[in-house]
Amino acid sequence: MTDHKTPATEAELTGATPRRRPKADVLEVGGRRLSPSTLMMGHAFDPMLSEGSLKPPIFLTSTFVFENAAAGKRHFEGVTGKRPGGADGLVYSRFNGPNQEILEDRLGIWDEAEDALVFSSGMSAIATLMLALVKPGDVIVHSAPLYAATETLIGRILGRFGVTFLDFPAGATEAEIEAVVERAKAQGNVSLIYLESPATRPTRWSTSKRWRGCATGCSAMRRAASRRSRSTTPSSARSGSGPCAMERIWWSTASPNMRVAIRISWPAAFRAGRRGSIRSG
Numbered sequence: 001m002t003d004h005k006t007p008a009t010e011a012e013l014t015g016a017t018p019r020r021r022p023k024a025d026v027l028e029v030g031g032r033r034l035s036p037s038t039l040m041m042g043h044a045f046d047p048m049l050s051e052g053s054l055k056p057p058i059f060l061t062s063t064f065v066f067e068n069a070a071a072g073k074r075h076f077e078g079v080t081g082k083r084p085g086g087a088d089g090l091v092y093s094r095f096n097g098p099n100q101e102i103l104e105d106r107l108g109i110w111d112e113a114e115d116a117l118v119f120s121s122g123m124s125a126i127a128t129l130m131l132a133l134v135k136p137g138d139v140i141v142h143s144a145p146l147y148a149a150t151e152t153l154i155g156r157i158l159g160r161f162g163v164t165f166l167d168f169p170a171g172a173t174e175a176e177i178e179a180v181v182e183r184a185k186a187q188g189n190v191s192l193i194y195l196e197s198p199a200t201r202p203t204r205w206s207t208s209k210r211w212r213g214c215a216t217g218c219s220a221m222r223r224a225a226s227r228r229s230r231s232t233t234p235s236s237a238r239s240g241s242g243p244c245a246m247e248r249i250w251w252s253t254a255s256p257n258m259r260v261a262i263r264i265s266w267p268a269a270f271r272a273g274r275r276g277s278i279r280s281g
Contacts, residue, residue: 014074016067019089022046036110044105059098064090111250123149125249126263130154130192133251133259136162138191139184143170146196164188170197195262 011018023046028034045056066072078087090097100118108116119125130153134140140154144167154165164187168180184190251261 014068014070016071020049022049036112039109040106043109044102056099056102059093061097062093064092064097066091113250122147122263123153126150127153129249129251129261130158130194134158134163134191137188138163139188140165140192140194141181141184141190142167142192142194143172143196144168145170146194150194150196190258193258193260195260197262 009018022044025039025043026034027039047053050057066075074083075087075089075091077083078085079091093100104116104118107118108114117125117128119128126147126149130140140158140163142154142165145151146154146167154163166180166184166187168177172180181190181193249261249263251259253259
């Protein structure tokens with residue numbers, strides 16, 4: 001009886017060349033870890049993958065080619081879930097691309113996050129976060145007021161699927177927040193605690209110190225200040241701080257069934273005169 005070796009890699013399955021990866025990054029020198037500002041200069045980019053270019057070129061393409069039809073077939077089977085394991089590689093710039101991957105990797109390094117995702121708008125990031133973490137029947141606890149479209153998403157859209165919410169004012173104390181979280185637990189499974197700063201309509205600044213106290217002091221949020229993932233969302237809105245607004249959403253696991261997310265809108269924060277305290281949120 002003859003043993004047949006089962007192909008183990010995508011390259012063996014499709015006959016395509018394995019995707020070339022950037023060389024391993026140097027994260028420390030002489031036993032000392034390099035600072036994020038140093039790593040940002042070249043992290044996640046290998047000049048040898050781009051004709052020796054010192055800086056990443058801008059890839060002006062919407063689509064990427066597959067080496068053969070079999071490789072394309074395998075990729076789309078993974079994307080659509082027809083086979084386990086998902087899909088790796090580049091296919092369409094709306095999904096991912098070299099510049100986007102480099103940006104995400106560098107932002108992850110900058111905030112010492114496990115990973116980072118970049119979105120083209122704030123609401124796409126917020127909606128993706130909530131749709132990924134919240135299921136029918138869950139309860140969302142959030143600060144108030146929120147960005148109007150976020151309130152619509154929670155109350156009118158997710159509400160159609162049995163998702164309920166409780167909120168607390170932006171200036172709430174730790175004790176007040178803790179009380180709302182306990183009420184929400186009695187109402188159902190609290191899958192997400194969502195915070196925004198500054199609050200909007202009218203703008204109310206909730207200091208980084210208060211949010212940090214919220215994340216570390218409330219029992220429901222105690223581990224939210226530990227390792228975190230972060231999505232960064234360039235917004236099309238213009239503001240006094242520049243032509244492209246920037247907001248960040250940090251999220252972390254507070255318990256096996258609960259996540260904590262904190263959204264910070266950068267230009268509004270700059271206008272509020274709090275430039276020095278934003279990053280500590």
